[in-house]
Amino acid sequence: MSALGTVIRSGVRRRRVQTIVIGLVAAAAVTAAVLGAGLLVASRAPFDQAFAAQRGAHLTVQLTTAQQATVPTATATAGPYAVMNVPFHGPEGMRMPDLTVVARPGPGGDVDRVELTDGRWATAPDEIVIGGDMFRVPTGFELTTDDGHVFTVVGTARSVSGTASAWVLPSAVDRLGGATGYQMLYRFAAAGTPAEVEADRAAVEAALPPGSVLGARSWLDVRERAVREAAVFVPFLVAFALLGIVMAVLVVGTVIAGTVGAATRRIGILKALGCTPAGIVRAFVIQALLPATVGAVAGAVAGNLIALPVLAETEQLYGSANMTIAWWVTLVAAGGVLTVVAATAWAAALRAGRLRTVDAIAVGRASSPVRGRWAGRLAARLPVPRPVALGLARPFARPVRTTAILLAVATGAAAVTFATGLAASLVRIQGAVEQNNADVTVEAAAPSQQAGPGEQSQAQDWRVVPAAIGAQPGTRAFYGVAQAPVTAPGLSDPMTVTAFTGDATWDGYLMVSGRWFTAPGEAVAGAPFLKAMGARVGDTVTVRADGEPVRLHIVGEVFETGSGVFISAATIPDMPPGEWRIALTDGTDASAYSEALNKKLGGGGPQAHPTGVEIDPLLAVVQGLTATLTLLLLAVAALGLLNMLVLDLRDRVHDLGVHKALGMTPRQTIAMVVASVIGVGLLGGALGVPAGIALQRLVVPAMAASGGLHLPDSLLDVYGPVLLAALALGGPAIALLGALMPAGWAARIRTAAALRTE
């Protein structure tokens, strides 16, 4: 074996702690990088991909009768399929929201190739497949119609086009009371813009007998809805990914630099023995790369494994299968980390290799100057046990190393603070986007997919609803919602006006600026509406609702990702509420309340049902990842600290021996070592937490702004006193975590052997 090989081998073996730390940190860095890439894949709004893969419907047309309209511009059609709106009961009579059930023979076809995510397609008239968008119903679950027909759930499927919330075989139509309408699905050669889709729609309508088209839905609207939520998340996910990668690189750099820097004396001796500087650099780069490579491989495996559930959730979310992290992402992550390792090792070794040999050998000798003695004197006066005072003064003796430790702890604390704040903001933003705090919703018995003109014939029924709700015990607050498309000159896409009857401010609407409307003619709007209209709070704009011009005085900006404007129902009198949202008093059961209210409302008319708890898999994923990433960052910071501490203690082995010879007990030794980092930990926390908060305050609004949104302060102010206290303890916690092992090692040092060194 060559001399160089011997040096490398003994370096890897003897410096076991550093070898392990380099390996672990490299593993954590690659894991974080792969996870970050996973987040990016997950957030890359895979709607278009999934839509293409499923050959999604560009236009879904609702028909009164089963007929097929062929138009020359259509490249593919499917249907007509029978459609039914079915109020099912679950076990024990549990009422479920109405399902739009479509009857079709199978999931395939030319259009809307529904994807089974679980179970199988229906094979018998008493089987049903649930669309997983609304809620998850396990296979084997039994659903009962009002007529007592029982359907067994045999699978879960997704239609990116959102054509149905459940599917049955055509032979099951009779058991569901017959079709209430029919559905035709179209794909067109040109359907990229609203205008093209509108032209296609007009062609279809023209090809059918007048009055047979109930409504039609453009895929662009479906896409808008699907992408809207993800669009808010994407920037945050990117921020997370970058954070993980930056942190990992930083710590890898300091660990390597510290390790090689501490070997200066060894380098000096090697040079004295005739090793060339180039040989030394090579030896140290290889010495760092060996464990780093092992770590990188482990990290690549771990990162891909942890990313699996993330991607699975995302698949669920978008109904697309087989989302994977591209192999080259893993390769780039591992390669990047190894490059950082090699580069820092190279730079540090080069510096050490250039030192004059005599100086290098002198490094760390007893004759080297001792710094920070004033701190020692100061600490000696403190009313603490001597070992603790000795420890407290220690950081000042090695200012450079202390700064590195401080950096590791502070970045760790900042990262954790930032990550926590980001996650908390996300959760709040998510809540604010949904704007749904209602416990119970009252809707028409048979809501059609479109807000069509036909619905308004039910207006009579609706008059009785507010009185019934108001009289029902358990009602805390309620309001009515009516929605209609509005247009304005210069607007390419139609926007939505939402008219409230009653006070809706309790339902999650957050003001960015200005105030909520109080009088007819006043309105609040979200940033997208204001941007599209070129308006600001305080302006008056004119929109057309149902062809009629309406003047709206914008009095406030509300946090809203959709392009909506909100007014009092009194502003447009002929818009009766299509839905009532009710908040219940504490302790009122939503199901029981709904049952009771429905009895009062009678059958056939409006129906109350508990507002389903929205499952938000993406949010769960984001939170899970945040937790994982936070733990990784903590571990990496602690490892960086451990490495520094081990280097320091190794330098001081002899002094430790002297302490012990003079009667320092193992416990006192541990106290001394821990005390030597706890101050740095506190300071690191004190520096890192504000830095993390500043970062959150900088990044979150910037990210929101890139999505065209302004954030209300309440979405930003996420750090409560308890959370802050917990985060501030993060610094000392990192320090303690990193110090425990070296402290134990110091306490176990064999005194006689330590005294023999040097």
Added chain:
Amino acid sequence: MTDPVIDLRGVTRRYDDGPPALHDVSLTVKPGESVAVLGPSGSGKSTLLNLIAALDRPDEGTVTVAGTRVDTLGEAASARFRRAHIGLVFQFFNLLDDLTVLDNVLLPAQLSGAARKEARDHAARLLNSLGIARHADAYPGRLSGGERQRVAVARALVNRPALLLADEPTGALDTASGDDVRHLLNQLHDDGQTIVLVTHDLRLAQDCATRTIGMRDGHAEEER
């Protein structure tokens, strides 16, 4: 008859391979005695001292010091034993460079939780009587070899140990400084301090020791 301060019975200490560093050594030292251990390099002198100081444990035999069986003590207990009963002086001083002379001397007292004021007074007296009081606030790096060894002796004595152990206390000193330390140890012995010192320096042994022990290949032989 008073109990011996040191009582070794059949002590053997083996390192990894080769012949044992100490082989079946028995030895007693009575209070007030001053014993010099002489012998060639590698004969096991330091090993013997380490065993007495509870820095190391024998493979066979028993070591009793100041009434305590030190060969069975755990880490914490041996540390406590050491600071209560043993003062150690090394060839290369082993002063802590980042502490002042006074703080070095105070350290053992502070480790054993002695009262602050009393410890300071005692340390000041020691520095005074050893003639290094004016260096109390200096750092060891600035002192001469002889002065450093005086500091080390002061540090060894601060807890009023029953036993002072010195391993080649003059080994790293020039002749003048060596004389200095020799006088100091002599004086301590006259004051009744029990001392075991390892040395190559025959003059030191003659001047300071009431008896000498010769070490050879791990065997101890009483001499006169």
